[in-house]
Amino acid sequence: DSGVTQTPKHLITATGQRVTLRCSPRSGDLSVYWYQQSLDQGLQFLIQYYNGEERAKGNILERFSAQQFPDLHSELNLSSLELGDSALYFCASSSDAPGETQYFGPGTRLLVL
């Protein structure tokens, strides 16, 4: 158990809908990262938050957005969903100390029908 929690575990929705994925980092970790894992794209970095502020953006679509709240939990919002958004979405956290690894949550499996 990495200490990172994600909800829900599974999500089934329809095209055009909007969903919110939630992540709670390990105790004490200030950085939260979101990744998308799909068969054709592999593991893609989406976005990073550090102590409530956006720090870096990766391959995140404009239809996707995220935020980190004062209690450090984070939410990833996916809107106008398309079939191709079906994937496993991971949240990871780290202390952000130099060289510190990232600890991954169990993931949310999203299926868009």
Add this chain to the structure above:
Amino acid sequence: ELKVEQNPLFLSMQEGKNYTIYCNYSTTSDRLYWYRQDPGKSLESLFVLLSNGAVKQEGRLMASLDTKARLSTLHITAAVHDLSATYFCAVGRIGNQFYFGTGTSLTVIP
């Protein structure tokens, strides 16, 4: 854009054999991470390599880093079935962003 390539993508090996997974990356970094992912599961951190020449070992797995060659290796010694998984390398960059390789799917055959 930083590229991280792993090879092979798929590896099928017999129990008891040795093999090496390679991770090449396209830009300067002195931080390299290895992860393991079991089917349908999350990623588990295996090794953190933070300097040129770093070598870490855990059980039958040994990882090394050559920053000048921009190459990391994950060596498997006397493979056992429990090592079957997908192995990812990740290169660390400024801001602690990680760029992941394509993954190597390892199957150890009894």
